[in-house]
Amino acid sequence: MKQLNLITTKEYKHFIVEIKKQIQISQTRAITKVNQEMIILYFNIGEIIHQKQQKLGWGAKVIDNLSNDIKVAFPELGGFSTRNIKLMVQFYTEYSDIQIGQPSVAQIKSENKSEQNVQILVTQIPWTHNILLIQKIKDINLRYWYITKIVEHGWSKNILALMIKSEVHKREAKLTSNFKAILPSNDSDLVQQSFKDPYIFDFLTISEPFREKELESNLIEHMEKFLIELGSGFAFVGRQYKVEVGDSDFYIDLLFYHLELRCYVVVELKKGKFKPEYSGQVNFYCSAVDGKLAHKDDNPTIGLILCQEKNEIIAEYSLKNMAQPIGISEYELTEILPKEFESSLPTIEMIEDELKNSFRG
Numbered sequence: 001m002k003q004l005n006l007i008t009t010k011e012y013k014h015f016i017v018e019i020k021k022q023i024q025i026s027q028t029r030a031i032t033k034v035n036q037e038m039i040i041l042y043f044n045i046g047e048i049i050h051q052k053q054q055k056l057g058w059g060a061k062v063i064d065n066l067s068n069d070i071k072v073a074f075p076e077l078g079g080f081s082t083r084n085i086k087l088m089v090q091f092y093t094e095y096s097d098i099q100i101g102q103p104s105v106a107q108i109k110s111e112n113k114s115e116q117n118v119q120i121l122v123t124q125i126p127w128t129h130n131i132l133l134i135q136k137i138k139d140i141n142l143r144y145w146y147i148t149k150i151v152e153h154g155w156s157k158n159i160l161a162l163m164i165k166s167e168v169h170k171r172e173a174k175l176t177s178n179f180k181a182i183l184p185s186n187d188s189d190l191v192q193q194s195f196k197d198p199y200i201f202d203f204l205t206i207s208e209p210f211r212e213k214e215l216e217s218n219l220i221e222h223m224e225k226f227l228i229e230l231g232s233g234f235a236f237v238g239r240q241y242k243v244e245v246g247d248s249d250f251y252i253d254l255l256f257y258h259l260e261l262r263c264y265v266v267v268e269l270k271k272g273k274f275k276p277e278y279s280g281q282v283n284f285y286c287s288a289v290d291g292k293l294a295h296k297d298d299n300p301t302i303g304l305i306l307c308q309e310k311n312e313i314i315a316e317y318s319l320k321n322m323a324q325p326i327g328i329s330e331y332e333l334t335e336i337l338p339k340e341f342e343s344s345l346p347t348i349e350m351i352e353d354e355l356k357n358s359f360r361g
Helices: 010-056 060-073 082-094 113-124 127-136 140-153 157-165 185-193 212-221 223-230 277-292 312-319 339-344 348-360
Strands: 234-245 248-258 263-269 302-307 326-332
Touching (some): 010 060, 010 082, 010 113, 010 127, 113 140, 127 140, 127 157, 140 157, 212 223, 212 234, 212 263, 223 234, 234 277, 263 277, 277 312, 277 326
Parallel strands (some): 302 326
Antiparallel strands (some): 234 248, 248 263
């Protein structure tokens, strides 16, 4: 009998996909386990050193000696520089009242949910993230909020630093919307939490007066940073996306698909103050996307209006009779240069002339 070529069979292809999946799961678990053990080790070392410092008055010199001795004993082992050992002590003092590692049954039943959650989650994020959090955020509840976001979204250290700097915890779920009135109760909270107010576009440098098209072009040019600011789950679909309705063509400023919410997101950019007619325009665009683009299994398209300024009452009234889920948020251009200030800056030619004159003198 002719031997079956397994590589070309459908069963084998499914088989290898499953094997690869299991390997990836195992690798992730192994990495997580290694990280957990390292965090616990650093906590325990910090505890021992801190106790010796308190009891025997050990100073910084001891930590220098300890760092050198560990490097000699374990030359292949990194992470024991003088600086990092000092951070272990700081890490311990921050969580000295919380038992880092697997909680006991009594600890799980503890009424202090923030401390309970921190002790479980703190070993699930990288050491560099932990250090950044204890150095930048002192409030335990706020720190827990950021830890859950790291675990949920897989933020890198750089993204975490950006989120802390922009105080994303103050902006999440703050936008004006009709989500609760339009969407099922189980979905509306999740959708609300997926958007912010305001959005901070501090990676742009635009001079006043600027046009909406200029803002749009700059956001497209910095799409990676724009997506980071939008948040997890956004996938860019297109700019000035054409939708044909009847005998007319309509163009959506920016169209995204949200991978977690399983729906399209229509984004309209507006300069200046919010106007009520914007809601009607976006309501129409969302209906068109639902009818022309969305799959039958997709959730309703969401509209997001970004403006520089809004009156909350006007924004709320403008959404009352809308059939589509729409949110209204402000955006900030923190590096914007007023025209009068921009004109006062020296040009390249002026700087070159000044340098030539200085050399002649």
